[in-house]
Amino acid sequence: MSRKHNKLEAINLDAYYGDFHALKGINIAMEEKNVTAFIGPSGCGKSTFLRTFNRMNDYIDGFRTEGDILLDGKDIYTKEVRVDELRKEVGMVFQKPNPFPKTIFENVVYGLKIQGISKKAVLEEAAEKSLKRAALWNEVKDNLNKSALALSGGQQQRLCIARALAISPSVLLMDEPASALDPLSTAKIEELIYELKNDYTIVIVTHNMQQAGRVSDNTAFFYMGELVEYSKTKTMFTSPQDTRTQNYITGRFG
Amino acid sequence: MRVSEKIIEGLLWLAAVITILITAGIIWVLLSESISFFQVVPLVDFLTEKEWTPLFADKKFGIAPLVAGTLLTTAVAISVALPIGLTIAVYLNEYAHARLKQVVKPLLEVLATIPTVVYGFFALTVVTPFLQGFIPDLAGFNALSAGIVMGIMIIPMISSLSEDAISAVPRSLREAAYGMGSTRLQTSFGVMVPAASSGIVVSVILAISRAVGETMIVAIAAGQQPRLTLNPLVPIETITTYIVQVSLGDVPRGSLEYKTIFAAGITLFIFTFALNNLSFWIKKKYQEKYD
Amino acid sequence: MTNSEKNRLKDKAFQVFGVFCTFIGLVVLAVFLFDIILEGARRIDWDFLVSLPSRRAARAGILTAWVGTLWILVLTTIIAFPLGVAAGVYLEEYARKSKMANFLEINIANLAGVPSIIYGLLGLEIFVRQMNLGGSLLAGALTLSLLILPIIIVTTREAIKSVPRSVRDGSYALGASKWQTVWNQVLPASFGGILTGIILALSRAVGEAAPLIVIGALAYVPFTPSSPLDEFTVLPIQIFNWTSRPQAEFQTNAAAAIIVLLIITFMLNGIAVYLRNRQQKKIKW
Numbered sequence: 001m002s003r004k005h006n007k008l009e010a011i012n013l014d015a016y017y018g019d020f021h022a023l024k025g026i027n028i029a030m031e032e033k034n035v036t037a038f039i040g041p042s043g044c045g046k047s048t049f050l051r052t053f054n055r056m057n058d059y060i061d062g063f064r065t066e067g068d069i070l071l072d073g074k075d076i077y078t079k080e081v082r083v084d085e086l087r088k089e090v091g092m093v094f095q096k097p098n099p100f101p102k103t104i105f106e107n108v109v110y111g112l113k114i115q116g117i118s119k120k121a122v123l124e125e126a127a128e129k130s131l132k133r134a135a136l137w138n139e140v141k142d143n144l145n146k147s148a149l150a151l152s153g154g155q156q157q158r159l160c161i162a163r164a165l166a167i168s169p170s171v172l173l174m175d176e177p178a179s180a181l182d183p184l185s186t187a188k189i190e191e192l193i194y195e196l197k198n199d200y201t202i203v204i205v206t207h208n209m210q211q212a213g214r215v216s217d218n219t220a221f222f223y224m225g226e227l228v229e230y231s232k233t234k235t236m237f238t239s240p241q242d243t244r245t246q247n248y249i250t251g252r253f254g
Numbered sequence: 255m256r257v258s259e260k261i262i263e264g265l266l267w268l269a270a271v272i273t274i275l276i277t278a279g280i281i282w283v284l285l286s287e288s289i290s291f292f293q294v295v296p297l298v299d300f301l302t303e304k305e306w307t308p309l310f311a312d313k314k315f316g317i318a319p320l321v322a323g324t325l326l327t328t329a330v331a332i333s334v335a336l337p338i339g340l341t342i343a344v345y346l347n348e349y350a351h352a353r354l355k356q357v358v359k360p361l362l363e364v365l366a367t368i369p370t371v372v373y374g375f376f377a378l379t380v381v382t383p384f385l386q387g388f389i390p391d392l393a394g395f396n397a398l399s400a401g402i403v404m405g406i407m408i409i410p411m412i413s414s415l416s417e418d419a420i421s422a423v424p425r426s427l428r429e430a431a432y433g434m435g436s437t438r439l440q441t442s443f444g445v446m447v448p449a450a451s452s453g454i455v456v457s458v459i460l461a462i463s464r465a466v467g468e469t470m471i472v473a474i475a476a477g478q479q480p481r482l483t484l485n486p487l488v489p490i491e492t493i494t495t496y497i498v499q500v501s502l503g504d505v506p507r508g509s510l511e512y513k514t515i516f517a518a519g520i521t522l523f524i525f526t527f528a529l530n531n532l533s534f535w536i537k538k539k540y541q542e543k544y545d
Numbered sequence: 546m547t548n549s550e551k552n553r554l555k556d557k558a559f560q561v562f563g564v565f566c567t568f569i570g571l572v573v574l575a576v577f578l579f580d581i582i583l584e585g586a587r588r589i590d591w592d593f594l595v596s597l598p599s600r601r602a603a604r605a606g607i608l609t610a611w612v613g614t615l616w617i618l619v620l621t622t623i624i625a626f627p628l629g630v631a632a633g634v635y636l637e638e639y640a641r642k643s644k645m646a647n648f649l650e651i652n653i654a655n656l657a658g659v660p661s662i663i664y665g666l667l668g669l670e671i672f673v674r675q676m677n678l679g680g681s682l683l684a685g686a687l688t689l690s691l692l693i694l695p696i697i698i699v700t701t702r703e704a705i706k707s708v709p710r711s712v713r714d715g716s717y718a719l720g721a722s723k724w725q726t727v728w729n730q731v732l733p734a735s736f737g738g739i740l741t742g743i744i745l746a747l748s749r750a751v752g753e754a755a756p757l758i759v760i761g762a763l764a765y766v767p768f769t770p771s772s773p774l775d776e777f778t779v780l781p782i783q784i785f786n787w788t789s790r791p792q793a794e795f796q797t798n799a800a801a802a803i804i805v806l807l808i809i810t811f812m813l814n815g816i817a818v819y820l821r822n823r824q825q826k827k828i829k830w
């Protein structure tokens with residue numbers, strides 16, 4: 001097997017909301033087809049960092065970055081990069097399921113439709129494939145024209161994953177994707193992440209230590225805008241180097 | 255695709271900017287016609303003469319009678335709408351059941367949706383004859399009927415804006431008043447109304463602005479006789495009525511009479527503009543205080 | 546009587562006064578509607594609806610008036626709808642917090658408070674004279690469009706605001722551009738609210754007489770208009786005209802025409818309220 005290359009990298013990354021220094025000198029490299037977990041107390045900058053990889057922060061007034069974010073070795077914050085192209089490559093799933101107030105089918109094919117793809121056969125095939133991939137097909141295949149808002153929370157979140165997969169990204173960013181779900185739905189999502197890792201590079205923000213332990217290969221611990229520690233998940237949980245990491249993992253704050 | 259995004263944003267921007275063009279257009283139109291009016295009629299005469307007879311052989315151009323007519327009908331309207339509107343606001347807030355409030359509020363809003371010609375008809379054919387039963391001196395056209403009906407029309411404006419202001423008063427204040435053994439009435443007028451006073455003042459100013467600019471009710475029921483009087487029983491003429499009166503007739507474009515409607519218009523515009531901005535200013539000050 | 550008894554009495558008295566005030570407006574409204582129906586209903590028949598205006602009250606009808614009103618409604622919608630929604634979208638979705646955006650906002654609030662007759666003067670100078678449209682339907686519709694633009698903009702913004710951030714995020718994350726997001730997600734999700742606002746604005750336009758009188762719409766138009774450049778009259782002007790005549794028969798005609806106008810106004814408002822309630826029930830974010 002050939003050595004995996006670095007899918008995502010951050011080099012000396014600083015980020016600001018106006019005067020507020022949200023991310024401080026972050027350096028990290030994430031290999032392809034790996035799952036990386038971001039952990040840390042809330043407000044430490046996990047989401048902010050995650051959203052730099054698909055430039056979702058672009059819409060926030062006063063947000064700016066210094067340093068580089070690389071996707072496949074190429075800086076994504078240059079003028080030549082088109083955000084829509086970038087986001088086809090880097091999909092995102094949010095904390096609260098956010099299906100569009102449309103049918104299940106329309107949700108899944110939305111990304112393709114806005115790319116100008118309108119052939120019904122192509123869309124139907126893509127919808128089926130992504131729904132299967134997101135382990136939702138069997139539950140919805142007879143109701144593709146029902147409103148997505150009628151699904152349960154766990155189903156909605158898998159629909160959002162299917163929606164992201166439909167445009168064939170290579171990276172999947174997940175911001176606490178299971179924190180709003182019941183334990184059963186959470187287990188399903190975790191299983192799914194495990195499945196998807198064969199084909200996708202996944203970055204997942206989580207509050208849940210056990211979850212990080214179960215699904216991730218590597219873990220990054222953030223604290224007040226800094227990347228404190230980054231290592232194999234096993235190493236991190238058994239022998240953390242920094243006392244702040246240690247305190248967090250053992251539940252002394254957070 | 256990027257180009258089309260830019261074009262679309264440009265078009266949307268244009269739509270937003272049109273609103274500025276409208277304001278600019280209003281000011282430009284009023285000013286340019288008025289300026290040529292004031293080249294013939296000195297501004298001093300306009301402001302100090304006591305008669306307004308531009309359509310007669312002996313022309314006088316004092317705006318005072320039209321302003322007096324406007325203020326008179328407005329004053330009648332506000333003295334109807336303010337006590338009733340404020341009482342409704344207090345009653346719905348402090349006395350009425352939530353259910354009643356839910357039913358009454360939209361019903362009152364109906365009053366504000368009725369076209370004003372309809373109110374004018376009402377004032378002329380129902381209210382005036384009715385009032386003539388008590389006030390034999392009441393003329394067929396008069397400021398009283400028009401003002402009363404206008405007042406009824408703007409009740410919902412005052413009641414609903416005041417009600418919003420009163421219900422925005424922090425609960426703690428109200429509970430403190432009840433805690434000291436105040437009756438509902440004492441709580442309302444001793445605590446709630448003063449605490450909501452800026453919101454209530456805003457509602458009244460907006461109502462005044464609305465009454466000043468109201469046209470059809472006064473055009474139908476208040477008469478077309480410019481008269482410098484505070485007597486609500488006789489026919490008068492408001493600024494708006496004068497504009498309608500001239501528009502209905504055959505006044506040649508570019509004539510001095512034609513220009514008078516723009517001079518009258520700019521007077522009206524200055525009044526309402528000042529009132530509206532006064533209300534914005536109060537609202538802003540008040541919001542800052544509570545933030 | 547003790548002090549506290551006095552206070553309680555005053556409290557009760559105010560309660561009675563409160564009920565009185567709350568219902569006086571409604572009672573007046575009821576009396577008035579009753580009076581109008583009593584006077585006007587018997588005058589409404591097929592002939593009244595399809596007859597041209599006449600100098601003789603008994604033969605006069607409202608054909609030209611309601612056809613004119615319909616024309617005005619349609620033309621005003623065509624002009625004001627895209628313009629108002631576009632401006633609302635720009636202010637809510639595109640404009641960054643800036644001096645300019647702030648100025649636009651204050652300006653729109655100001656426009657909403659400008660008396661309708663002033664819009665008439667604007668229309669008279671710009672549309673009737675400069676653009677040479679005369680007292681035509683088009684000039685009238687343009688004037689009324691400007692008049693209701695602030696209402697449409699404000700309600701559009703409110704409707705758009707109620708679409709949650711997460712829907713936009715979801716769309717952007719799938720690579721949609723700003724406009725794609727607005728067009729495919731934000732506008733469909735807020736359409737009910739926008740429509741409600743437009744219909745309310747139209748119900749305002751349909752009752753306006755003053756600005757149309759100023760731009761030169763006539764009370765007596767012997768033919769129904771057949772193009773936007775034709776002269777016209779509308780129901781409120783017809784009512785005004787009949788009300789201003791001394792003969793009792795014309796007052797009856799006015800009452801009958803008022804019934805028709807009120808039916809149109811209440812219908813528009815009813816539709817708006819219905820849409821608003823349905824919208825609130827349908828989408829629970």
Ligand SMILES: Nc1ncnc2c1ncn2[C@@H]1O[C@H](COP(=O)(O)OP(=O)(O)O)[C@@H](O)[C@H]1O
Pocket residue numbers: 017020022040041042043044045046047048049060
């Ligand atoms: N839109 C924003 N504007 C200003 N500050 C923000 C914004 N979003 C987040 N922040 C601040 O940035 C810091 C990091 O936030 P976030 O990345 O959401 O944290 P996490 O996801 O780790 O809980 C927090 O202190 C937060 O208050």
Ligand SMILES: [Mg+2]
Pocket residue numbers: 046047048175
């Ligand atoms: Mg977060």
